[in-house]
Amino acid sequence: MAGQVQVADGDVRRESIVAAAPDAGLSSAEAARRLRIDGPNAAATPPRRHLATRIVHQLSDPLVALLLAAAVVTTVLRDYPDTAVILLVVAVNTAIGVVQEVRADRAIAALDQLAAPTARVVRDGRHAVLPATELVRGDLVRVEAGDVVPADLLLHEASRLHLDESALTGESVPVCRAAGEEVSAGTVVTTGRADGTVVRTGAASALGRIATLAATTRPAATPLQRRLGSLGRILGLAAVALSGLVFAVGLLSGRPLVEMAVTAVSLVVAAVPESLPAVVTLALALGARRMATARAIPRRLHAVETLGSVTVIASDKTGTLTEGRMAVQQAVTGDGVRFGVTGSGYAPHGTVHRDGTPVAVPDELRRLARAGLLCNDATLAPPTEQRPSWGAVGDPLEAALVAFAARCGLDPQSTRNAWPRITEHPFDQQLRRMTTVHRACGRGYLVVCKGAPENVLTTPLLDADADELALLTAAAQRLAGDGLRVLALAAALVDRPPADPAYPDGLRPVGLVAVGDPLRAGAPQIAAGFADAGVRLVLVTGDHPATAAAIAGQLGLWAEGDPVVRGDDGDPAAAPPAARVFARTQPEQKLDIIAGLQSRGHVVAMTGDGVNDAPALRRADIGVAMGGGTEVARQAADLVLVDDDLSTVATAIGEGRRIYDNIRRFLRYALAGGVAEIAVMLLGPLFGLPVPLLPAQILWINLLTHGVPGVALGAEPAEPGALRRIPRSPQESVLGAGLGRQILVGGALIAAVTLGAGVLAAHWGRPWQSVVFVVLGLAQLGVALAVRAPRPPGHRWVNPALPLAVAFSALLQVAGVLLPPLRDLLGTEALGVPELLACGVVSVLPGLVLRLTRRTPGTDDGMSAHSAAVG
Numbered sequence: 112m113a114g115q116v117q118v119a120d121g122d123v124r125r126e127s128i129v130a131a132a133p134d135a136g137l138s139s140a141e142a143a144r145r146l147r148i149d150g151p152n153a154a155a156t157p158p159r160r161h162l163a164t165r166i167v168h169q170l171s172d173p174l175v176a177l178l179l180a181a182a183v184v185t186t187v188l189r190d191y192p193d194t195a196v197i198l199l200v201v202a203v204n205t206a207i208g209v210v211q212e213v214r215a216d217r218a219i220a221a222l223d224q225l226a227a228p229t230a231r232v233v234r235d236g237r238h239a240v241l242p243a244t245e246l247v248r249g250d251l252v253r254v255e256a257g258d259v260v261p262a263d264l265l266l267h268e269a270s271r272l273h274l275d276e277s278a279l280t281g282e283s284v285p286v287c288r289a290a291g292e293e294v295s296a297g298t299v300v301t302t303g304r305a306d307g308t309v310v311r312t313g314a315a316s317a318l319g320r321i322a323t324l325a326a327t328t329r330p331a332a333t334p335l336q337r338r339l340g341s342l343g344r345i346l347g348l349a350a351v352a353l354s355g356l357v358f359a360v361g362l363l364s365g366r367p368l369v370e371m372a373v374t375a376v377s378l379v380v381a382a383v384p385e386s387l388p389a390v391v392t393l394a395l396a397l398g399a400r401r402m403a404t405a406r407a408i409p410r411r412l413h414a415v416e417t418l419g420s421v422t423v424i425a426s427d428k429t430g431t432l433t434e435g436r437m438a439v440q441q442a443v444t445g446d447g448v449r450f451g452v453t454g455s456g457y458a459p460h461g462t463v464h465r466d467g468t469p470v471a472v473p474d475e476l477r478r479l480a481r482a483g484l485l486c487n488d489a490t491l492a493p494p495t496e497q498r499p500s501w502g503a504v505g506d507p508l509e510a511a512l513v514a515f516a517a518r519c520g521l522d523p524q525s526t527r528n529a530w531p532r533i534t535e536h537p538f539d540q541q542l543r544r545m546t547t548v549h550r551a552c553g554r555g556y557l558v559v560c561k562g563a564p565e566n567v568l569t570t571p572l573l574d575a576d577a578d579e580l581a582l583l584t585a586a587a588q589r590l591a592g593d594g595l596r597v598l599a600l601a602a603a604l605v606d607r608p609p610a611d612p613a614y615p616d617g618l619r620p621v622g623l624v625a626v627g628d629p630l631r632a633g634a635p636q637i638a639a640g641f642a643d644a645g646v647r648l649v650l651v652t653g654d655h656p657a658t659a660a661a662i663a664g665q666l667g668l669w670a671e672g673d674p675v676v677r678g679d680d681g682d683p684a685a686a687p688p689a690a691r692v693f694a695r696t697q698p699e700q701k702l703d704i705i706a707g708l709q710s711r712g713h714v715v716a717m718t719g720d721g722v723n724d725a726p727a728l729r730r731a732d733i734g735v736a737m738g739g740g741t742e743v744a745r746q747a748a749d750l751v752l753v754d755d756d757l758s759t760v761a762t763a764i765g766e767g768r769r770i771y772d773n774i775r776r777f778l779r780y781a782l783a784g785g786v787a788e789i790a791v792m793l794l795g796p797l798f799g800l801p802v803p804l805l806p807a808q809i810l811w812i813n814l815l816t817h818g819v820p821g822v823a824l825g826a827e828p829a830e831p832g833a834l835r836r837i838p839r840s841p842q843e844s845v846l847g848a849g850l851g852r853q854i855l856v857g858g859a860l861i862a863a864v865t866l867g868a869g870v871l872a873a874h875w876g877r878p879w880q881s882v883v884f885v886v887l888g889l890a891q892l893g894v895a896l897a898v899r900a901p902r903p904p905g906h907r908w909v910n911p912a913l914p915l916a917v918a919f920s921a922l923l924q925v926a927g928v929l930l931p932p933l934r935d936l937l938g939t940e941a942l943g944v945p946e947l948l949a950c951g952v953v954s955v956l957p958g959l960v961l962r963l964t965r966r967t968p969g970t971d972d973g974m975s976a977h978s979a980a981v982g
Contacts (some may be wrong), residue, residue, distance in 0.1 A: 135231030136251040145247035152246040152262055152312035230261040255304040262296050263316045270538045271303035273506055285506055302506045304458055353640055357792045364796045397826055405762045406753040417733045419767025422715045427719035428662055431737055433628040437507040439515035441590055441625035444475035447582045457491050457501040457510055459517030472519045479622040480519035482600040483512035485530055486547045486559040504766050511626050530557060546612045558615050558805050559602045567599035576618045585672045587623055594661025595625035629671035630665055635859035637758045638666040644764055645837035651693045651701055659694035703725035735760060769829035775896050777824045778855055784816050784891040786858025791865050795944030798870050805938045808884045815923055816891040819916040827900040828909045860957035861890045868953050878940035881928050885950045888924040892917045893958030
């Protein structure tokens, strides 16, 4: 037996896989030689990124670079407190970014936890247990029920071998493998045993190929990161240009060169909202805490906001939209009567209904349940402290039949004791059926046969007329069309056991059972909730197209005539834009599907729980993993749902939209103040105010207005109806949807009242520069209160930190003209009580105008999304 092995340099080398007799295995010397050539049987380790590289990557962000420039400026101006604040913000954000990068890189290391730690192998003619990492091509390996397959094996002996391949393929139904077939690393043996020869190890194995995909798939920048990066570049250019203009105007008006240079640099600092990273970090941290309370753990802070921008959720099926457990959902008795069965997982209690109405279990259905229980090797495991729900011991498909029998009122153990098995013919891949013979309670024997309908509903196995067989065959086809796996059962009481249990005859059809992976409770309502939020749910699974279409139909995503894109029949990335169901997809194709959606302008969230989902979870704009899934999926994801409840994603979407609204709210407030400051400095000389503000006064206003009040804006509550609006277009600027216009309007109002107050004070011979200083600061603080999120009735006192922060900053602003030490520091003059009251009255005008012209809640000054979702 020979094969091809892919080696590290990309060449394909043909070499004999088995160097010794199959029963003797490899020699230790030969195994050591191959281990040196191919390396250990472990996932490829990605190259490590040095700490310095990670830090430089974080500091290269345009907004961070602008903040560093601002820190240099404040240092030159000897404004050391402001410098310290800016550098602290940069340091905290850099540290958070580096930590999140390191945690994301653990996705590959988590594959080691999935791989089998040891393997049973034949070396030098003797059986031994070795670390799985020491396996090499050609090793003879044995696997049994419960084992994780340690490497890709070519089977040369298999007995009733069934494997759970859901972690790699997404299919929830165990598959049967026979001698001559291959089994993949990372799959789990549910029943049977097998001997096989290792054909691929490490990075060349099925598990290793997915590891390579995950290692080479880097998460893209989030929409918020892209928007803030673009904003940083815009602010930098605008601040430098406008400050240069102020510098030129000052020189032309006869001001000293050094004074105008310092003033221009101060305006650069004033135009930069240095509190923005702090606001973003606080808003994300508060959102992460709220989401953690809702049992969703964000692994990257920026993922919290990204959910608010999501336009498409590409969801895995098994374990995400479904329970991830096999269950009998429909049953048809021998006379053609159809029943529905409900229950939770493998729990031995549930209800039987007909046409949606609960009914008592009839004798015909009880006989069908008994047949499925007796022709069965599985049992149910009760809950434990480590596992709070009922579990399956053995084949999950057979465990579903045991739970079905219990839901029909049978006690599994008592029933099996009353009908002891005396002989059997195990499931045969060729015959596709299993037969057991039991001693009857009275005299005689009970023969039970279970298998595929086309292999059981046939003569001479059955003693039934053509009409009976046609009735059950048609029912089986309808159930299969619903995406369920259908088993037929037949039984008969006989005087003596059949001579060959594999070929009984004279049996009577008992009925059909349809097994599937049921939808999670409330899944259709979750899908409808996403639709209301303007988010499109797409089903991406490795399952059969009929199963995928049936599940999507129950969710309301698919109707007869809609396309079902098959991964095994073309390129799923080239699917029509309207496609919402993708079946038979491989891990690499999931990447292509996500990339195709992103190329159309979508912000894509991917949900999953298996190893096969890990690369796609990293490639998506945000990866959402089920807490009960594989460790590699959790490590690759940005968000982990502890309770495996997809409805938590809807909560997270609302939280993301709240965060983004608050960031825009802060920008509206902070940039309006910056515009006002530049306008006052630029236009002041035209109105007879030669130097409206000194550099120290500009920095003081900037520190008070952008500091505590700005951060408090990041904690504003969600707007009413945030989850009932269309998500923002991914191409929309952070200043889009009218925010740029609102900033200019707010800045113009602040500048107008400031210049007006200064001109009047100068006309009346009062300290006009101090009046400009007080009014400009207080007016900005008034705008902070005006742009608050609208409150629903009864929630007026949500986020009391904002009015307290405004009051505190206002006191410090007034103290700048009252306290002699601050007057000396800032270069201000004292103002009397009447002058301060007049300044206060004038300062409330911009905020009052903005408040009175606010739009209705849900479209608050353009804060709510108005752009259409991407098609």
